[in-house]
Amino acid sequence: MSLEDSASKFRLPTNVKPFHYDLTIRTDLDRFEFDGTVKIHLDVKEPTSKIVLNSDGLQLDNVYIRSDSSNEDHTPSDCSVNEKDKRVTFTFPATFEAGSKLELGIRFAGELKDGVIGYFKSSYEKDGQKKYYSLTQFEAAFARRAFPCWDEPALKATFDITLVSKADTVNLSNSAVISEETFSDESQSHASLKQAFPLLDNHWKITKFQTTPIMSSYIVAFANGPFEFTETTVHLTVSNKTVPLRVYATADIIHQTQFALDVTAKVLPLYEKFFDVPYPLPKLDTLAADLVGAMENWGLIIGHTSMMLLDPKKADMASKKRVATGQSHEIAHMWFGNITTMEWWDYLYLNEGFATLMGEVIAIEHSRSSDQIHHSSTDTWTALWRSIVNCLHIPSKLLVPAQIAFIFDALSYSKAASVLRMLSAYVGKERFLKGVSLYLKDNMYGNTVTNDLWKGIAAATGFDVPKLMDSWIKKTGFPVVTVTETSTGIRVRQDRFLETGIAEEKDNKTLWSIPLNILTQDANGKPVVDRTTLLETREQYFPLDTSKTFKLNAGTNGIYRVLYISERLSKIAQEILKSDSCFTLEDKLGLVKDCMALSKAALMRLSSALNLIDAMRQEEEYLVWSTISKSLDDISSIWKDRTEIHELLDEFCRSLFKPIVKKLGYDYSANDSIDITQLRTTAISHCAVAKDTDVVNELRRRFDHYMKTGDDSKIPADLESATYRVAVEYGGRDEYNAVKDIFQKSPTPSAKIGAMYDMALEH
Template sequence: MFFLSPSSLHVSAKRFSVSTVACGAFGFRHIANRLSSSPHDLKNSKYFSSTATTMSTENPASKFRLPTNVKPTHYDLTVRTDLDKLTFDGSVTVSLDVKEETKTIVMNSSKLKLGKTTAYSVGSQSDPLSSEPSFDEKEKRVSFSFPTAFPAGTQAKLSVGFAGELNGSMTGYYRSSFEEEGKTKYYSLTQFEATDARSAFPCWDEPALKATYSITMVSKANTVNISNMPAISEKLFSPNDHADLKTLFTDLNEDWKVTKFETTPLMSSYLVAFANGPFEYLESSAKMPLSGRTIPLRIYATKDLIHQAQFALDVKAKVLPLYEQVFEVEYPLPKLDTLVANDFDAGAMENWGLITGRTSALLLDPRKADLAAKKRVVVVQSHEVAHMWFGNITTMEWWDYLYLNEVIIEVFMHSSHFRAFPEFKPNSEFITLHLNRALALDAKLSSHPIEVACPDAESIGQIFDGLSYSKAASVLRMLSAYVGEDKFLKGVSLYLKAHLYANSVTNDLWAGISESTGADIISFMDNWVKKIGFPVVTVSETPEGIKVRQDRFLETGLAEGKDNETIWNIPLSILTVDHNGKPIIDRTAVLDAREKTFALDTSKIYKLNAGTNGVYRVLYEDARLSKIAAEVAKPNSVFAIEDRMGLVNDALALSKAALIKLSNALTLIDALRNEQEYLVWDGISANLSSLAAVWWEDESIRSLLDAFRISLFLPFVNKLGYEYPDSESPDISQLRTRAIEQCLAAKNQSVIDELKGRFAQYMKTGDDSVIPADLQGAIYRAVTIYDKAPTPTSRISAMIALCQSKDSVLLEETYEIALKRARDQDVVYFLSGFASNDLTKRQVVTFFQDHYEELYKRFESTFMIRYLVETTYGGLSTQKDLDEMNAFFKDKDTSKYHMGLAQSFDSIRARIAYIKHSSSDVRHWLESWKEGN
């Protein structure tokens, strides 16, 4: 599954918010007026043999897990969808292996009305047994008790009828809406991860309980049915051909049709998928390198959107063969579809054979798409396609091991082997997309380990966060750099082959990489996965070299006492220079104790964490940091782009923790004025935006900081201009965009005037060629009509920009839109926009609290509730804010978002501390800088 993280929403809001400066109040008035294969044999491996019992010993079943007296092996599932009544009903027959003699069968069910239930022993001459359901609403289970026991070692079949409503919850089997000829119409689709298959049909809804599925869909004849597997037959309903269905659905006639799909491989319930609606599709194919098969590929959407789906289809065709080649495991299914959904909780979902995802993650207009939109589609579609192997063929045994599904994908997508889109510099961009995000979240006391216990449904929903995704990916990227990419990927391939169509735990992955490297990866990686937090490596120089020490890093300083007990195995990757001044890297140096010394010539330049692959910060003495800054400033610096990015991120994080002065971090940034790489400037931009958000209420510091930002970025605007030639590199295009956005954020008048002029010309002539696609986020999107935005990306831009107004009347209208008219998936964009507007940063808290009950009820079953909390309170920075927030939540049931809430508290505390210890320092440095310029 791919998530649009709250952190990315805040970044987007900061970048789009500046567009309001360009369009002015007239722009918002304008908007307001117009709004309405077979397993690999590794039995003789010393590594794999040692993990044979891990599933039963590492994480024993808890009271929240289903009984093990029976095990499902196959589902015959029939679902009828009525899009006119917005209901569904059907029947499921489950083949069971009876492991223990039992009269009682317990399975998962939620929000369903259950009908007739029967069961019988296969081979028995007795009549089927009937049972009434007994529900456990809290655990979302249903029990059936039968008068006669099913003997151990036999097979049984259980049949249950069910019915439910197609609601708009974006979970289970739900409805999505679209507009056609002025009318609202609906289609249906599924979203089952993590525990919502049970709300579509009764099942054993746990990832380890894999089974095969034969799915039959009954629907109105003028609609399209799609599922995990290809259709093997599709006919209009006939009493003669479908006598069994006439018994199940007594009101069927020739207005209905019946679609039967091929049987799936063994798979977990959360990967089952089906959808029904007036879909259209584009199609392509991919020739697979191992099997030689040609895999048909389709992307489905409604008629109004399908023309924007070609790019995502092309990405899928490009990456599918690449994964098969590198993973050395054949793609197992006969097809791969994608369905684009108007209403979707996460970013996208890896249902086996039928990827689903939201419009903004999968659609773009190639004529008007900016680079950010293209990169988003590449990342999302590539991520979900990789899941066809990781997660779908080999699945984590329980949700504690979620990261096993998610993060190997990200490591591969940002490695040198992922050659699909090298122009995006994926390894370098990983630092921004994942590493820095992970370290920011993991620096909180309220963090959690990568591998975290999540016994019940509420806790499962909360681990889909930056730690399970970005930190876990960062840890594996560090391991890959330490052992070597080729050996790492070989180990991953061995892991897959050893667990085809099965389930796995952490040590299974370590066993594969141990096999490929000959190293004890289990011991090396254990604390990185099972312990909370990450270290800061403090470097002090001695006559013989350097002494390094590790302590847990917190955003408020070094951890102490019981919070500082973990010792990590830290690959130091020490960069030095040879006699010719060329960089060399020692990848053998490991800090595996609290302190160690390493021989080094400190008279020459050196740096730890070469390539910024390590999941840690590095704290140098002030004198060494000054020498590093001097080296960074050289046009032929020995520090690679990844090193420069890491140095900037470390410096700002260390200043926030009061481990170095903020002025030292700004000095480092100032030294990078001649930097030409976009990704370095992107990191600088994000860090300076964060500083502006911390000191948003201190006008003197904010104005000085704005002047500093303009001095850094305006030269790029003047040099690169406002046009985007087709022939230029992605780096140059993105650098231009970022520079313009920063100057707008800092209220540079020349940039404001240029963009206002372009918008005025567009309004006068209707010619949008004066507004390049990459600048739409800064100007055009801010004044696009919200209801008729031409693309999903521009619609999000319009949402966020609407929230940046200084006009109280328009803001009230926008709050109303957010609450009453916005799609469920889009509410978070509005809150993010409000939270990034200085005028509404606290207003949005009042809005959230005033409507808390309504919002909670609306989003309690989705991943979104946590993000709403984090986004709403993300920009606060005073003790009064903290006290009022604590008072509001003290009597609330926070079980569905308590992790996010705790992290929000920590964030506010850290900002309070930052302002307290660094205001004088940053003001003095900025004043001195201004005087010198």
């Protein structure tokens, strides 16, 4: 069987294609059930008497089909259900000719179950009573659990959505509300609803929404419940319109939604300007709810409370970063994924990789302000590819819908984002974004594959993008670049990098197109970067003056490690010590990451890596210390069972971080810069992990005060995790139960996450 035949087996037939849905759904939160009607308008592409679509767990009845060539309704002569593939096939007594249009009507019903996919229910407590709401999660293939549909990303359509619910609840969907009224038996316009839903009375209401743009089924969304909201508006310059923004939540947590709203107001106009493509919907809502992760439904983002909420009175910096990057990621999808969508799920990285790059790096970098989260793109960037050493190529060929859930991984997010970031740095960010804009405009409301993106970026830059990117997209892992020196230049060799060293010959066949970005110094000692040099062969010689400072991968944009001879690394350490060092912050972060990873892989002596870190003692940048902290944690974990080595590493860590604790202290001030706040947290936390007696005792004292009085004011939000960890590690059953109680009862996501993590640590 050919690959195409295999693919067709798992895809819906293309004899008909939907172009519009009239969808009405009634939600009964008292009975935990929903039902509805859908009229699906179809284009007939090939003569057929069979209609095949997706349905999963729904009761279907009252099925009819009507052709535009006659007013006669046809009912199916046969209906078969394929439980395995989640499909239903209707066979009709008439054959419908190519070029005709059909209206397929179906009544359906289902249960609102506990869960996190399809259309499901969730709960919260108010005044000691459990309250319920309903919401959707349709990615990747779960719209079929809410209504019968063509549930594939390429089968786009417009949607008219009507939600019927109890009158005291709130209805949300993708587009804006155009009418909302209480049901009335006397209303002529409600007669068809009464026929479809006989139990309706004046305790119910009907909410109608504007027609959506053409869109895939997986980004359709709706929700019903006792929601409240915070709101603002933002003016968008490209579309020249003012858009209302709201963040919805239940009453108990609505006070924690302001930060997500502020991020939305900052980022939405930024993206419209970047892409030069108007935001097409009349509003953008966000719902903080009980969901796994977050979902970029067009016009109605839904995300887990931990990703959307921030306590205005006590929020640590990690929580601010999580909300800012998470919301920015989902908003990026409004264009990249929603306006233009991957053709099938094996191109998921086009959605997720780009949203990760835009939302977690570029957008945050451009939206810094005194009242917003300061977040270095480099911090996220260097973290992105920690887990992709052995990642497969992208895209992975995907045929079976059941496999889709397994591709939401480091491959689609981290590796894809890292590759795109490297490309952006190589061609220039402005030209990269121009290429993305061309890509979006050329494929408006369509579906795409990898080469469509490369075509747009190539048109904006003049580069042969496929040639540059194919090895990174289609091959496994990434390289290590080994540098040897002569008096007149350097010889550079590339090999596939593994956490255990260089790959064996049989796994070391790939040749990447590597942007070397060689940093040298001019006659005045100023840094000069050659951004045009590519390493495309196994080895290559480059002339340069090795008596002066040089460094590969300037700016740490390339996805590769650089291995220097020990003498060069010593010279690099000496350059770092200079007050006017030619190395940027990004260079220093990359050097730390590379040296620690290479020593972990036994390609470099650990002492050489530690000497480099030792040269950074006078650094004041938080990001440098954060990178050092994470790298030392990785190394320490290797020697956890070698007590004498682990203790020496702890001693080294204490010598690095204890002076920072003494300088900055334990108390946080609103006048502190964000970098100082984060540096203080990192230093204290790392000293606690390294068993510094003074730090451990201070954190225990603060937690003891909380246990005796119930007053947590002596535990700043940014020290919650470190304090809970010390309490659990050095305390007894009482301390553990106190942290457990925080996890179960704390209203703030940051405290819950910190407590959960620290209870799970092995000590």
